[in-house]
Amino acid sequence: MSINKSKSASLHDDIWNHRGPVVFSPVFSWPAKPLTIFRTLTTRWVTLTRTMLFLVIALGVYNFLLPTSAVMADLSVDWILITLARNTALMIIVAGSLHLYLFTFFKQGLNLKFDRRQSMDKHKRFNFGNQVHDNIFWCLISGVPIWTAYEVFYFWGVANGNITALTFSDHSFTFFIWLLILPVFNSAHFYFVHRLLHWPPLYDLAHRLHHRNIQIGPWSGMSMHPVEHILYISSVLIHFVIPTHPVLLLIHLYLRCLTPAFSHAGFEKLIVKGKSITEAADFHHQLHHKYFDCNYGNIEVPLDRWLNTLHDGTDNATAVILQKRRRMLQERKQNFG
Numbered sequence: 001m002s003i004n005k006s007k008s009a010s011l012h013d014d015i016w017n018h019r020g021p022v023v024f025s026p027v028f029s030w031p032a033k034p035l036t037i038f039r040t041l042t043t044r045w046v047t048l049t050r051t052m053l054f055l056v057i058a059l060g061v062y063n064f065l066l067p068t069s070a071v072m073a074d075l076s077v078d079w080i081l082i083t084l085a086r087n088t089a090l091m092i093i094v095a096g097s098l099h100l101y102l103f104t105f106f107k108q109g110l111n112l113k114f115d116r117r118q119s120m121d122k123h124k125r126f127n128f129g130n131q132v133h134d135n136i137f138w139c140l141i142s143g144v145p146i147w148t149a150y151e152v153f154y155f156w157g158v159a160n161g162n163i164t165a166l167t168f169s170d171h172s173f174t175f176f177i178w179l180l181i182l183p184v185f186n187s188a189h190f191y192f193v194h195r196l197l198h199w200p201p202l203y204d205l206a207h208r209l210h211h212r213n214i215q216i217g218p219w220s221g222m223s224m225h226p227v228e229h230i231l232y233i234s235s236v237l238i239h240f241v242i243p244t245h246p247v248l249l250l251i252h253l254y255l256r257c258l259t260p261a262f263s264h265a266g267f268e269k270l271i272v273k274g275k276s277i278t279e280a281a282d283f284h285h286q287l288h289h290k291y292f293d294c295n296y297g298n299i300e301v302p303l304d305r306w307l308n309t310l311h312d313g314t315d316n317a318t319a320v321i322l323q324k325r326r327r328m329l330q331e332r333k334q335n336f337g
Contacts, residue, residue, distance in 0.1 A: 021312040021313050021314050022282075022283055022284045022287070022295075022299065022310070022311075022312045022313045023299065024299045024300075024301075024302040024305070025040055025299055025300050025301070025302075026040055027040055027041065027184065027300070027301075028301060028302055041180040041183075041184075042180065044183070045179055048277065048278050049278055049279065050258075050259060050262050050278060050279070051183070051251075051255070054251050054254035054255060054258065054259075055179075055251055057090065057250075057254060058247050058250035058251045058254060059247060061086070061250055062246060062247045062250060065086060066155070066246075067079040067082070069158070069159040070159075072155045072156055072158075072159040073156070073159040073160055075152070075156055080148070080152050083148050083151060083152055084144065084145065084148045087144050087147055087148050087151070087257075088140060088144050090254075090258065091139060091140065091143070091144050091222070091257070091258070091261075092140075094218075094258045094261045094262075095139065095218045095219050095221070095222070095258075095261035096218075098218035098261055098262065098265050098270075098280075099132070099217060099218045099219055101270075102217070102218070102265060102266070102267060103217055103218075107272075108267060108270070108271050111267075111271055112267050112268040112269050112271065112280075113266055113267050113268075114266055114267070114268065114281065114283055114286045115215055115266060115286065115290075117215060125212050126212060131212075131213065131215075131217075131220075132217070132219055134212075134223065135213065135217070135219035135220050135223035136219050137223075138209065138222070138223040138224060138225075139219055139221075139222040139223055142224065142225070142226045142229055143222040143223075143224060143229050143257065144257075146226060146229040146230055146233060147229075147233055147253055147256070147257045150233055150236050150237075150253065151249070151250075151253055153240075154236070154239060154240060154246075154249050155246070157240065158246065163239075163240055164243040165243065165244070165245065165246050166243050166244060166245050167245070168245055168247075171245065174244075174245075175244075175245050175247075175248065178244055178245075178248050179248070179251075182248070182251065182252060182255065183255065183300050184300055184301055185235065185238070186235055186252070186255055186256065186300070187297055187298050187300035187301040187303070188297075188301055188303065189234075189235035190232075190235075190296075190297060190298060191296050191297030191298075191301070191303040191304070191307075193231050193232060193234070193235075194296040194297065195296045195309075196231070197228060197231065198293075198296070202227070205225070205227060206224070206225035206226075206227040206228040207224075207225070207228055208225075209223070209224060209225045209228070210223060210224045210225070210228060211289070211292065213264075213289060214289055214290065215266075215289075216264040216265075216266055216281075216286070216289050217264060217265065217266055218261040218262070218264060218265050219261070219264075220260075220264040221259070221260020221261050221262075221263060221264035222257060222260050222261070232256065233253070233256050233257065235252070235256065236249060236252045236253055236256065239252065262279075262280050262281060263280075263281050263282060263285055263298070264281060264285070265280045265281045266281055266286065267280045267281055268280060268281060268282070268283070282298065282299055283313055284298060284299050284304075284313075285298060287311045287313060288311075291311055291318070291321045293309075293321065293324070293325070294309055294310065294311035294317075294321060295309065295310065295311050296309055
């Protein structure tokens with residue numbers, strides 16, 4: 001994706017600090033390029049990316065911070081609270097650090113920021129009248145406890161023999177295959193759950209809360225209603241029925257629960273001392289928060305393209321979306337007066 005700060009005539013010029021259509025992962029490009037696909041699926045785990053960060057955290061937690069199986073065989077308050085505290089700390093460190101760096105201390109300025117406007121910090125639609133405080137509340141009071149519940153029930157099930165966990169020594173090849181497919185699986189799950197959340201009854205009940213965030217930041221990512229948290233994180237249930245290594249469960253949880261801090265950061269990349277460090281957000285999801293009725297998935301799998309829900313970031317796509325919205329409003333007025 002390219003950045004262009006010129007004032008060329010565009011539907012986006014009043015807002016966007018970004019140009020260039022949405023670019024999907026080459027994994028599903030046609031004709032297929034096996035070497036490119038392999039490089040795309042593997043590079044993220046061996047270079048400085050958030051996925052590598054989650055792998056390192058998961059290995060550290062598994063080897064040094066998990067209680068013993070004997071302890072986890074009982075659903076005791078002690079180890080559950082320790083797990084909750086650890087996950088809360090991870091959320092605060094990741095989302096909090098990104099927020100401080102990008103929005104509080106403004107270390108990157110507008111460099112590679114998608115929306116050139118500042119965060120909308122105060123508005124009556126948010127709890128406490130403050131977007132950041134509202135977002136932190138839902139992340140920590142709903143998001144982290146539900147994330148923790150999935151984790152606790154998995155390890156409790158493993159400790160009691162109700163869930164099968166594989167060992168790395170006997171299933172190392174399976175472990176690496178899972179590493180490759182997890183982001184793809186997550187992308188597909190996210191698309192269909194996200195579309196479900198836009199079904200009017202579920203949207204009014206739950207997803208509306210997340211969409212109060214039009215201008216997004218790191219704390220916006222996991223700012224959701226509890227019903228949405230349950231559905232959104234539910235992709236990890238695959239580890240409850242298909243045997244995998246416990247480290248994969250932890251990575252999967254971090255991909256679900258910590259990735260949104262990056263994907264909603266509002267900046268294409270993180271830059272430190274003029275040097276690009278890692279990918280952050282993507283324009284694809286930024287467009288969803290702006291135009292709402294498009295881009296339900298992410299760039300890992302081009303489901304939005306395949307199922308005709310794509311806004312590719314071009315002026316033509318914006319015109320189509322706005323025309324569709326005007327038509328829907330007219331139909332609603334005709335039907336309901």
